[in-house]
Amino acid sequence: MHYPGAPELLKPASLKFILLTLVSGLLLNLLPWHGLALSFRPDFVALALLFWAIHEPRKSGFAAAWVAGLLMDVGDGVILGQHAFAYTLGVYVAIMLHRRIQRFTLWQQASHVLLLLLLLQTTMLVIRLFGGGVFPGPGYFLSCLTGAMLWPALSLLFLLPQRGRPDTDSVYSAGHK
Amino acid sequence: MEHQPFFKHGPSPLARFIFFASISLVLMVLDARLNALDSLRQIISVAVAPLQRLAMTPAELLDRTGNFFVTQARLQNENAVLRQQQLAQAAQLQRMQAMQAENIHLRNLLGVQQQRGESVVAAEIVYVGRDPFSQKITVDKGSNHKVQAGQPALDDVGVIGQVTQVYPFSSEITLLTDKDQAIPVEIVRNGARAIAFGHGQDGTLELPFMAANADIQNGDTLVTSGIDGVYPAGLPVAVVSKIERNAAFAKITCTPSAGVNRHKQILILTGEVRRFQKPEPDPAVTGTTGGKAPVSRKKRG
Numbered sequence: 002m003h004y005p006g007a008p009e010l011l012k013p014a015s016l017k018f019i020l021l022t023l024v025s026g027l028l029l030n031l032l033p034w035h036g037l038a039l040s041f042r043p044d045f046v047a048l049a050l051l052f053w054a055i056h057e058p059r060k061s062g063f064a065a066a067w068v069a070g071l072l073m074d075v076g077d078g079v080i081l082g083q084h085a086f087a088y089t090l091g092v093y094v095a096i097m098l099h100r101r102i103q104r105f106t107l108w109q110q111a112s113h114v115l116l117l118l119l120l121l122q123t124t125m126l127v128i129r130l131f132g133g134g135v136f137p138g139p140g141y142f143l144s145c146l147t148g149a150m151l152w153p154a155l156s157l158l159f160l161l162p163q164r165g166r167p168d169t170d171s172v173y174s175a176g177h178k
Numbered sequence: 179m180e181h182q183p184f185f186k187h188g189p190s191p192l193a194r195f196i197f198f199a200s201i202s203l204v205l206m207v208l209d210a211r212l213n214a215l216d217s218l219r220q221i222i223s224v225a226v227a228p229l230q231r232l233a234m235t236p237a238e239l240l241d242r243t244g245n246f247f248v249t250q251a252r253l254q255n256e257n258a259v260l261r262q263q264q265l266a267q268a269a270q271l272q273r274m275q276a277m278q279a280e281n282i283h284l285r286n287l288l289g290v291q292q293q294r295g296e297s298v299v300a301a302e303i304v305y306v307g308r309d310p311f312s313q314k315i316t317v318d319k320g321s322n323h324k325v326q327a328g329q330p331a332l333d334d335v336g337v338i339g340q341v342t343q344v345y346p347f348s349s350e351i352t353l354l355t356d357k358d359q360a361i362p363v364e365i366v367r368n369g370a371r372a373i374a375f376g377h378g379q380d381g382t383l384e385l386p387f388m389a390a391n392a393d394i395q396n397g398d399t400l401v402t403s404g405i406d407g408v409y410p411a412g413l414p415v416a417v418v419s420k421i422e423r424n425a426a427f428a429k430i431t432c433t434p435s436a437g438v439n440r441h442k443q444i445l446i447l448t449g450e451v452r453r454f455q456k457p458e459p460d461p462a463v464t465g466t467t468g469g470k471a472p473v474s475r476k477k478r479g
Contacts, residue, residue, distance in 0.1 A: 024229075027229055028229060028232060028233050029233075031226075031229055031230050031233035032233045032236070032237070033233070033234060033237050033304070033305050033306075034308060035305075035306040035307075035308070036306075039308060039310075040310070058191075063191075063194045063195060063197075063198045064198070066198070067198045067201070067202065070202070071205075071222055072222065072225060072226050072229075074222075075219055075222040075223050075226050076226045076229070076230060076308075077307075077308050077309045078307070078309060078312075078314055078316070078343060078350050079309050079311070079312075080206050080209050080210050081205045081206065081208075081209040081215050081218065081219060082201075082202040082203065082204075082205035082206035082209065083206065085198070085201075085202040085205070086199055086202035086203065086206065089195055089198040089199055089202065090195070090199065092195075093191055093192070093194075093195035096191045097191065128206065129311045132206075132210050133357075133358075134311040134312070134357070135311070135357060135378045135379065137310040137311060137379055138379065141310055
Protein backbone atom coordinates (compact mmCIF):
# COMPACT_ATOMS: atom_id res chain seq x y z
CA MET A 2 0.00 0.00 0.00
CA HIS A 3 1.48 3.33 -0.96
CA TYR A 4 1.22 6.20 1.44
CA PRO A 5 -0.78 9.25 0.40
CA GLY A 6 1.14 11.63 -1.74
CA ALA A 7 3.64 9.09 -2.98
CA PRO A 8 3.67 8.90 -6.75
CA GLU A 9 2.50 5.49 -7.85
CA LEU A 10 4.10 3.86 -10.86
CA LEU A 11 1.39 3.27 -13.42
CA LYS A 12 1.31 1.96 -16.93
CA PRO A 13 0.20 4.54 -19.51
CA ALA A 14 -3.52 4.44 -20.24
CA SER A 15 -4.46 3.07 -23.63
CA LEU A 16 -6.30 5.41 -25.98
CA LYS A 17 -8.98 2.76 -26.46
CA PHE A 18 -9.71 2.76 -22.75
CA ILE A 19 -9.91 6.56 -22.64
CA LEU A 20 -12.34 6.50 -25.54
CA LEU A 21 -14.39 3.80 -23.85
CA THR A 22 -14.75 5.86 -20.67
CA LEU A 23 -15.80 8.92 -22.67
CA VAL A 24 -18.41 7.00 -24.65
CA SER A 25 -19.81 5.40 -21.50
CA GLY A 26 -19.91 8.87 -19.92
CA LEU A 27 -21.96 10.09 -22.87
CA LEU A 28 -24.29 7.10 -22.57
CA LEU A 29 -24.82 7.71 -18.85
CA ASN A 30 -25.51 11.39 -19.50
CA LEU A 31 -28.03 10.54 -22.21
CA LEU A 32 -30.06 8.17 -20.01
CA PRO A 33 -33.62 9.46 -19.63
CA TRP A 34 -33.04 11.35 -16.38
CA HIS A 35 -35.75 13.69 -15.24
CA GLY A 36 -37.07 15.43 -12.18
CA LEU A 37 -35.12 15.03 -8.96
CA ALA A 38 -32.76 12.41 -10.39
CA LEU A 39 -31.76 14.92 -13.07
CA SER A 40 -30.66 17.56 -10.58
CA PHE A 41 -28.55 14.96 -8.75
CA ARG A 42 -27.08 13.49 -11.93
CA PRO A 43 -23.35 14.16 -12.09
CA ASP A 44 -21.99 15.15 -15.49
CA PHE A 45 -20.24 11.86 -16.30
CA VAL A 46 -18.61 13.20 -19.44
CA ALA A 47 -17.09 16.10 -17.52
CA LEU A 48 -15.83 13.70 -14.84
CA ALA A 49 -14.16 11.45 -17.41
CA LEU A 50 -12.62 14.43 -19.22
CA LEU A 51 -11.29 15.92 -15.99
CA PHE A 52 -9.93 12.56 -14.90
CA TRP A 53 -7.90 12.10 -18.07
CA ALA A 54 -6.82 15.74 -18.07
CA ILE A 55 -5.38 15.21 -14.59
CA HIS A 56 -3.88 11.76 -15.10
CA GLU A 57 -2.86 11.81 -18.76
CA PRO A 58 -2.46 15.51 -19.54
CA ARG A 59 -0.47 14.72 -22.69
CA LYS A 60 -3.07 12.38 -24.14
CA SER A 61 -6.40 13.88 -23.15
CA GLY A 62 -7.04 16.33 -25.92
CA PHE A 63 -8.94 19.51 -26.05
CA ALA A 64 -10.35 18.07 -29.27
CA ALA A 65 -11.97 15.21 -27.35
CA ALA A 66 -13.48 17.64 -24.85
CA TRP A 67 -14.76 19.84 -27.64
CA VAL A 68 -16.32 17.00 -29.64
CA ALA A 69 -17.89 15.45 -26.54
CA GLY A 70 -19.25 18.89 -25.68
CA LEU A 71 -20.84 19.30 -29.10
CA LEU A 72 -22.44 15.86 -28.82
CA MET A 73 -23.88 16.82 -25.43
CA ASP A 74 -25.17 20.10 -26.88
CA VAL A 75 -27.12 18.27 -29.56
CA GLY A 76 -28.19 15.50 -27.16
CA ASP A 77 -29.62 18.03 -24.73
CA GLY A 78 -30.93 20.35 -27.44
CA VAL A 79 -29.15 23.44 -26.12
CA ILE A 80 -27.11 26.18 -27.83
CA LEU A 81 -24.32 24.63 -29.90
CA GLY A 82 -21.05 25.31 -28.14
CA GLN A 83 -22.32 25.59 -24.56
CA HIS A 84 -20.94 22.30 -23.29
CA ALA A 85 -18.05 22.43 -25.76
CA PHE A 86 -16.82 25.73 -24.31
CA ALA A 87 -17.30 24.67 -20.69
CA TYR A 88 -15.54 21.33 -21.20
CA THR A 89 -12.52 22.86 -22.94
CA LEU A 90 -12.23 25.42 -20.15
CA GLY A 91 -12.45 22.68 -17.51
CA VAL A 92 -9.84 20.56 -19.28
CA TYR A 93 -7.52 23.56 -19.55
CA VAL A 94 -7.71 24.37 -15.84
CA ALA A 95 -7.33 20.68 -14.96
CA ILE A 96 -4.21 20.37 -17.13
CA MET A 97 -2.76 23.49 -15.53
CA LEU A 98 -3.33 22.00 -12.06
CA HIS A 99 -2.65 18.33 -12.78
CA ARG A 100 0.72 18.11 -10.96
CA ARG A 101 -0.76 19.69 -7.88
CA ILE A 102 -3.95 17.60 -7.84
CA GLN A 103 -2.13 14.31 -8.39
CA ARG A 104 -0.22 14.76 -5.11
CA PHE A 105 -3.36 14.66 -2.98
CA THR A 106 -5.35 11.73 -1.60
CA LEU A 107 -8.50 10.78 -3.44
CA TRP A 108 -10.83 12.73 -1.14
CA GLN A 109 -8.63 15.81 -1.30
CA GLN A 110 -8.64 15.44 -5.07
CA ALA A 111 -12.44 15.28 -4.89
CA SER A 112 -12.54 18.73 -3.31
CA HIS A 113 -10.50 20.09 -6.22
CA VAL A 114 -12.82 18.36 -8.64
CA LEU A 115 -15.79 19.92 -6.87
CA LEU A 116 -14.35 23.35 -7.61
CA LEU A 117 -13.66 22.40 -11.23
CA LEU A 118 -17.21 21.10 -11.69
CA LEU A 119 -18.58 24.27 -10.11
CA LEU A 120 -16.50 26.24 -12.61
CA LEU A 121 -18.02 24.23 -15.50
CA GLN A 122 -21.55 24.63 -14.19
CA THR A 123 -21.09 28.37 -13.61
CA THR A 124 -19.68 28.81 -17.12
CA MET A 125 -22.76 27.17 -18.60
CA LEU A 126 -25.00 29.24 -16.34
CA VAL A 127 -23.35 32.46 -17.53
CA ILE A 128 -23.71 31.38 -21.17
CA ARG A 129 -27.40 30.67 -20.69
CA LEU A 130 -28.03 33.91 -18.81
CA PHE A 131 -26.45 35.77 -21.72
CA GLY A 132 -28.76 33.87 -24.04
CA GLY A 133 -31.77 35.19 -22.13
CA GLY A 134 -32.34 32.25 -19.78
CA VAL A 135 -33.55 32.45 -16.18
CA PHE A 136 -31.61 31.03 -13.23
CA PRO A 137 -33.12 27.61 -12.49
CA GLY A 138 -32.48 27.78 -8.74
CA PRO A 139 -29.64 26.63 -6.48
CA GLY A 140 -30.52 22.98 -7.18
CA TYR A 141 -28.66 23.53 -10.45
CA PHE A 142 -25.35 23.11 -8.61
CA LEU A 143 -26.29 19.86 -6.81
CA SER A 144 -24.84 17.76 -9.62
CA CYS A 145 -21.34 19.14 -8.85
CA LEU A 146 -21.57 17.75 -5.33
CA THR A 147 -22.59 14.27 -6.47
CA GLY A 148 -19.91 14.39 -9.14
CA ALA A 149 -17.22 15.14 -6.56
CA MET A 150 -18.54 12.37 -4.27
CA LEU A 151 -18.19 9.96 -7.16
CA TRP A 152 -14.59 10.96 -7.85
CA PRO A 153 -12.74 8.48 -5.54
CA ALA A 154 -14.71 5.47 -6.80
CA LEU A 155 -14.28 6.62 -10.37
CA SER A 156 -10.54 7.13 -9.91
CA LEU A 157 -10.08 3.61 -8.56
CA LEU A 158 -12.12 2.22 -11.46
CA PHE A 159 -10.32 4.20 -14.16
CA LEU A 160 -6.87 3.38 -12.76
CA LEU A 161 -7.51 -0.39 -12.64
CA PRO A 162 -6.16 -1.17 -16.13
CA GLN A 163 -3.05 0.92 -15.49
CA ARG A 164 -1.97 -0.77 -12.26
CA GLY A 165 1.09 -2.94 -12.71
CA ARG A 166 1.47 -6.66 -12.03
CA PRO A 167 -0.05 -7.75 -8.72
CA ASP A 168 2.32 -7.27 -5.82
CA THR A 169 4.02 -10.66 -5.48
CA ASP A 170 4.96 -9.97 -1.83
CA SER A 171 1.31 -9.73 -0.85
CA VAL A 172 -0.25 -12.67 0.95
CA TYR A 173 -3.47 -12.32 -1.02
CA SER A 174 -2.08 -12.37 -4.51
CA ALA A 175 0.43 -15.15 -3.84
CA GLY A 176 -2.18 -17.80 -4.57
CA HIS A 177 -2.87 -16.45 -8.04
CA LYS A 178 0.68 -16.63 -9.23
CA MET B 179 7.19 31.46 -22.46
CA GLU B 180 10.82 32.44 -22.49
CA HIS B 181 12.48 29.10 -21.75
CA GLN B 182 12.99 26.45 -24.38
CA PRO B 183 11.12 23.24 -23.47
CA PHE B 184 13.22 20.09 -23.28
CA PHE B 185 10.66 18.04 -25.21
CA LYS B 186 8.54 19.32 -28.05
CA HIS B 187 4.85 19.08 -27.11
CA GLY B 188 3.19 20.96 -29.91
CA PRO B 189 1.13 24.04 -29.13
CA SER B 190 0.86 24.95 -25.45
CA PRO B 191 -2.33 24.14 -23.53
CA LEU B 192 -3.18 27.82 -23.42
CA ALA B 193 -2.95 28.12 -27.21
CA ARG B 194 -5.09 25.01 -27.66
CA PHE B 195 -7.63 26.27 -25.15
CA ILE B 196 -7.89 29.63 -26.89
CA PHE B 197 -8.32 27.88 -30.24
CA PHE B 198 -11.17 25.61 -29.13
CA ALA B 199 -12.80 28.21 -26.91
CA SER B 200 -12.98 30.69 -29.77
CA ILE B 201 -14.55 28.13 -32.12
CA SER B 202 -17.12 27.41 -29.41
CA LEU B 203 -17.83 31.11 -28.98
CA VAL B 204 -18.31 31.55 -32.72
CA LEU B 205 -20.66 28.54 -32.77
CA MET B 206 -22.68 29.94 -29.87
CA VAL B 207 -23.08 33.33 -31.51
CA LEU B 208 -24.02 31.76 -34.87
CA ASP B 209 -26.52 29.44 -33.21
CA ALA B 210 -28.15 31.79 -30.73
CA ARG B 211 -28.18 35.03 -32.67
CA LEU B 212 -28.39 33.99 -36.31
CA ASN B 213 -29.93 30.49 -36.14
CA ALA B 214 -27.51 29.51 -38.89
CA LEU B 215 -26.46 26.09 -37.68
CA ASP B 216 -29.48 23.88 -38.29
CA SER B 217 -27.67 21.74 -40.84
CA LEU B 218 -24.67 21.26 -38.52
CA ARG B 219 -27.06 20.23 -35.75
CA GLN B 220 -28.67 17.71 -38.10
CA ILE B 221 -25.26 16.22 -38.94
CA ILE B 222 -24.21 15.91 -35.30
CA SER B 223 -27.58 14.43 -34.41
CA VAL B 224 -26.77 11.53 -36.75
CA ALA B 225 -23.85 10.71 -34.44
CA VAL B 226 -25.84 11.23 -31.24
CA ALA B 227 -28.99 9.35 -32.27
CA PRO B 228 -27.53 5.81 -31.90
CA LEU B 229 -26.18 6.72 -28.45
CA GLN B 230 -29.59 8.07 -27.47
CA ARG B 231 -31.25 4.88 -28.73
CA LEU B 232 -28.80 2.81 -26.72
CA ALA B 233 -29.34 4.91 -23.61
CA MET B 234 -33.09 4.42 -23.93
CA THR B 235 -32.98 0.60 -24.02
CA PRO B 236 -32.62 -0.10 -20.27
CA ALA B 237 -35.66 2.03 -19.46
CA GLU B 238 -37.65 0.41 -22.27
CA LEU B 239 -36.73 -3.08 -21.11
CA LEU B 240 -37.80 -2.21 -17.58
CA ASP B 241 -41.04 -0.80 -18.94
CA ARG B 242 -41.73 -3.96 -20.95
CA THR B 243 -41.03 -6.32 -18.06
CA GLY B 244 -43.30 -4.17 -15.91
CA ASN B 245 -46.05 -4.50 -18.54
CA PHE B 246 -45.58 -8.26 -18.65
CA PHE B 247 -46.41 -8.69 -14.99
CA VAL B 248 -49.69 -6.78 -15.00
CA THR B 249 -52.37 -8.75 -13.15
CA GLN B 250 -55.36 -10.13 -14.97
CA ALA B 251 -57.76 -8.42 -12.60
CA ARG B 252 -56.32 -5.03 -13.42
CA LEU B 253 -56.59 -5.69 -17.13
CA GLN B 254 -60.21 -6.77 -16.78
CA ASN B 255 -61.03 -3.68 -14.74
CA GLU B 256 -59.34 -1.46 -17.27
CA ASN B 257 -61.20 -3.21 -20.08
CA ALA B 258 -64.55 -2.62 -18.42
CA VAL B 259 -63.77 1.07 -17.87
CA LEU B 260 -62.57 1.49 -21.44
CA ARG B 261 -65.70 -0.19 -22.83
CA GLN B 262 -67.91 2.19 -20.87
CA GLN B 263 -65.88 5.14 -22.06
CA GLN B 264 -66.15 3.94 -25.63
CA LEU B 265 -69.94 3.74 -25.40
CA ALA B 266 -70.15 7.23 -24.01
CA GLN B 267 -67.77 8.56 -26.63
CA ALA B 268 -69.58 6.79 -29.47
CA ALA B 269 -72.72 8.68 -28.54
CA GLN B 270 -70.78 11.93 -28.43
CA LEU B 271 -69.12 11.15 -31.74
CA GLN B 272 -72.46 10.64 -33.44
CA ARG B 273 -73.68 13.96 -32.13
CA MET B 274 -70.46 15.57 -33.25
CA GLN B 275 -70.76 14.16 -36.76
CA ALA B 276 -74.23 15.58 -37.05
CA MET B 277 -73.00 18.94 -35.77
CA GLN B 278 -70.04 18.91 -38.13
CA ALA B 279 -72.31 18.33 -41.09
CA GLU B 280 -74.52 21.14 -39.92
CA ASN B 281 -71.52 23.36 -39.37
CA ILE B 282 -70.19 22.75 -42.90
CA HIS B 283 -73.59 23.53 -44.26
CA LEU B 284 -73.86 26.77 -42.31
CA ARG B 285 -70.34 27.77 -43.26
CA ASN B 286 -71.15 27.14 -46.89
CA LEU B 287 -74.13 29.37 -46.50
CA LEU B 288 -71.99 32.06 -44.97
CA GLY B 289 -69.31 31.61 -47.59
CA VAL B 290 -66.66 31.26 -44.92
CA GLN B 291 -63.45 29.52 -45.69
CA GLN B 292 -63.54 25.83 -44.73
CA GLN B 293 -61.63 25.00 -41.60
CA ARG B 294 -58.69 22.89 -42.56
CA GLY B 295 -58.97 19.18 -41.93
CA GLU B 296 -56.34 18.11 -39.47
CA SER B 297 -54.26 15.01 -39.81
CA VAL B 298 -52.61 13.75 -36.68
CA VAL B 299 -49.46 11.84 -35.82
CA ALA B 300 -49.32 10.03 -32.49
CA ALA B 301 -45.88 10.27 -30.92
CA GLU B 302 -44.32 8.89 -27.80
CA ILE B 303 -42.27 10.99 -25.39
CA VAL B 304 -38.68 9.79 -25.36
CA TYR B 305 -37.12 12.36 -23.06
CA VAL B 306 -38.47 14.95 -20.74
CA GLY B 307 -35.89 17.69 -21.28
CA ARG B 308 -32.58 17.49 -19.47
CA ASP B 309 -31.78 21.16 -19.96
CA PRO B 310 -32.76 22.97 -16.74
CA PHE B 311 -33.05 26.28 -18.59
CA SER B 312 -35.80 25.36 -21.03
CA GLN B 313 -38.99 23.35 -21.03
CA LYS B 314 -38.65 20.86 -23.85
CA ILE B 315 -39.49 17.26 -24.55
CA THR B 316 -38.23 14.93 -27.25
CA VAL B 317 -40.64 12.61 -29.06
CA ASP B 318 -40.00 9.67 -31.35
CA LYS B 319 -41.52 11.06 -34.57
CA GLY B 320 -39.60 13.30 -36.93
CA SER B 321 -39.44 14.61 -40.48
CA ASN B 322 -39.84 11.04 -41.79
CA HIS B 323 -43.35 11.10 -40.33
CA LYS B 324 -44.26 14.47 -41.88
CA VAL B 325 -43.58 16.39 -38.69
CA GLN B 326 -42.49 19.98 -39.36
CA ALA B 327 -41.21 22.71 -37.11
CA GLY B 328 -44.07 24.93 -36.03
CA GLN B 329 -46.76 22.29 -35.76
CA PRO B 330 -48.80 22.20 -32.53
CA ALA B 331 -48.64 19.28 -30.11
CA LEU B 332 -51.56 18.15 -27.93
CA ASP B 333 -52.50 15.49 -25.45
CA ASP B 334 -56.03 14.28 -24.74
CA VAL B 335 -56.77 17.29 -22.53
CA GLY B 336 -55.29 20.24 -24.34
CA VAL B 337 -52.35 21.95 -25.97
CA ILE B 338 -48.86 20.91 -24.84
CA GLY B 339 -46.68 23.08 -27.03
CA GLN B 340 -45.14 23.43 -30.44
CA VAL B 341 -42.59 21.48 -32.47
CA THR B 342 -39.44 23.58 -32.59
CA GLN B 343 -36.69 21.31 -33.90
CA VAL B 344 -37.10 18.37 -36.26
CA TYR B 345 -34.67 15.53 -36.83
CA PRO B 346 -35.31 12.59 -39.19
CA PHE B 347 -36.55 10.24 -36.47
CA SER B 348 -37.30 12.51 -33.54
CA SER B 349 -38.36 16.03 -32.83
CA GLU B 350 -38.19 18.52 -30.01
CA ILE B 351 -41.34 20.07 -28.63
CA THR B 352 -41.11 23.30 -26.67
CA LEU B 353 -43.75 23.30 -23.97
CA LEU B 354 -46.13 26.20 -23.44
CA THR B 355 -44.45 26.75 -20.08
CA ASP B 356 -41.10 27.60 -21.70
CA LYS B 357 -40.04 31.19 -21.19
CA ASP B 358 -39.87 31.92 -24.93
CA GLN B 359 -43.18 30.35 -25.86
CA ALA B 360 -46.37 32.34 -26.50
CA ILE B 361 -49.87 31.24 -27.50
CA PRO B 362 -52.89 33.35 -28.47
CA VAL B 363 -55.85 32.45 -26.27
CA GLU B 364 -59.46 33.38 -25.71
CA ILE B 365 -61.50 33.28 -22.50
CA VAL B 366 -64.36 30.83 -23.03
CA ARG B 367 -66.78 32.75 -20.78
CA ASN B 368 -66.70 36.08 -22.61
CA GLY B 369 -64.55 35.60 -25.71
CA ALA B 370 -61.92 38.15 -24.61
CA ARG B 371 -58.62 37.56 -26.41
CA ALA B 372 -55.15 37.56 -24.87
CA ILE B 373 -51.72 36.07 -25.34
CA ALA B 374 -50.39 33.58 -22.80
CA PHE B 375 -46.65 33.42 -22.19
CA GLY B 376 -44.74 30.62 -20.52
CA HIS B 377 -43.31 31.41 -17.11
CA GLY B 378 -40.21 29.24 -17.20
CA GLN B 379 -39.48 27.10 -14.21
CA ASP B 380 -42.64 26.59 -12.20
CA GLY B 381 -44.82 25.17 -14.97
CA THR B 382 -47.35 28.00 -15.15
CA LEU B 383 -48.47 30.45 -17.83
CA GLU B 384 -49.08 34.15 -17.41
CA LEU B 385 -51.28 36.65 -19.20
CA PRO B 386 -49.45 39.98 -19.35
CA PHE B 387 -50.91 43.13 -20.90
CA MET B 388 -54.36 42.65 -19.36
CA ALA B 389 -55.81 45.74 -17.69
CA ALA B 390 -56.34 45.57 -13.94
CA ASN B 391 -60.10 45.82 -14.40
CA ALA B 392 -60.25 43.22 -17.18
CA ASP B 393 -63.19 40.85 -17.01
CA ILE B 394 -61.39 37.71 -15.91
CA GLN B 395 -62.04 35.45 -12.94
CA ASN B 396 -60.36 32.62 -11.13
CA GLY B 397 -61.28 29.34 -12.80
CA ASP B 398 -61.85 30.86 -16.26
CA THR B 399 -60.91 28.44 -19.02
CA LEU B 400 -58.60 29.64 -21.77
CA VAL B 401 -58.77 28.05 -25.21
CA THR B 402 -56.77 28.75 -28.36
CA SER B 403 -58.25 31.60 -30.37
CA GLY B 404 -56.89 30.34 -33.68
CA ILE B 405 -55.94 33.79 -34.97
CA ASP B 406 -52.25 32.93 -35.28
CA GLY B 407 -52.77 30.20 -37.86
CA VAL B 408 -50.60 27.79 -35.90
CA TYR B 409 -52.99 26.42 -33.29
CA PRO B 410 -56.49 25.51 -34.46
CA ALA B 411 -59.20 27.38 -32.54
CA GLY B 412 -60.93 25.97 -29.47
CA LEU B 413 -58.29 23.73 -27.93
CA PRO B 414 -58.12 23.97 -24.13
CA VAL B 415 -54.92 25.69 -22.97
CA ALA B 416 -55.09 26.62 -19.30
CA VAL B 417 -57.25 27.57 -16.35
CA VAL B 418 -56.80 30.87 -14.56
CA SER B 419 -55.50 30.13 -11.08
CA LYS B 420 -54.46 33.45 -9.55
CA ILE B 421 -55.18 37.11 -10.24
CA GLU B 422 -53.49 40.12 -8.61
CA ARG B 423 -55.00 43.45 -9.56
CA ASN B 424 -52.86 45.94 -7.67
CA ALA B 425 -50.97 47.53 -10.57
CA ALA B 426 -51.98 49.08 -13.89
CA PHE B 427 -51.79 45.64 -15.43
CA ALA B 428 -53.20 42.61 -13.67
CA LYS B 429 -50.80 39.79 -12.84
CA ILE B 430 -52.64 36.71 -14.02
CA THR B 431 -51.25 33.22 -13.48
CA CYS B 432 -52.73 30.17 -15.19
CA THR B 433 -52.26 26.43 -14.81
CA PRO B 434 -51.89 24.56 -18.10
CA SER B 435 -54.64 22.02 -18.78
CA ALA B 436 -52.42 19.47 -20.47
CA GLY B 437 -49.44 17.93 -18.79
CA VAL B 438 -46.49 15.91 -20.03
CA ASN B 439 -46.11 14.14 -16.69
CA ARG B 440 -49.29 12.14 -17.04
CA HIS B 441 -48.79 10.00 -20.12
CA LYS B 442 -46.20 9.01 -22.65
CA GLN B 443 -48.31 9.59 -25.77
CA ILE B 444 -49.03 12.90 -27.41
CA LEU B 445 -50.50 14.04 -30.74
CA ILE B 446 -48.90 16.29 -33.31
CA LEU B 447 -51.20 18.06 -35.77
CA THR B 448 -49.45 17.68 -39.11
CA GLY B 449 -51.44 20.10 -41.23
CA GLU B 450 -49.63 22.74 -43.28
CA VAL B 451 -48.03 25.37 -41.11
CA ARG B 452 -49.36 28.68 -42.35
CA ARG B 453 -46.71 31.36 -42.46
CA PHE B 454 -47.85 34.92 -42.62
CA GLN B 455 -45.90 37.48 -44.57
CA LYS B 456 -44.75 40.53 -42.73
CA PRO B 457 -46.92 43.41 -43.94
CA GLU B 458 -45.04 45.95 -46.05
CA PRO B 459 -44.94 49.37 -44.38
CA ASP B 460 -47.48 51.49 -46.22
CA PRO B 461 -45.81 54.68 -47.55
CA ALA B 462 -49.17 56.50 -47.62
CA VAL B 463 -49.70 55.96 -43.90
CA THR B 464 -46.20 56.96 -42.86
CA GLY B 465 -46.54 60.06 -45.05
CA THR B 466 -49.63 61.30 -43.24
CA THR B 467 -48.09 60.93 -39.78
CA GLY B 468 -45.43 63.49 -40.55
CA GLY B 469 -42.62 61.11 -41.48
CA LYS B 470 -42.72 59.32 -38.14
CA ALA B 471 -41.52 55.74 -38.31
CA PRO B 472 -44.27 53.23 -37.55
CA VAL B 473 -44.11 51.90 -34.01
CA SER B 474 -42.53 48.48 -34.11
CA ARG B 475 -43.35 46.11 -31.34
CA LYS B 476 -40.26 44.55 -29.84
CA LYS B 477 -40.15 40.80 -30.03
CA ARG B 478 -40.34 39.19 -26.60
CA GLY B 479 -37.57 36.90 -25.38
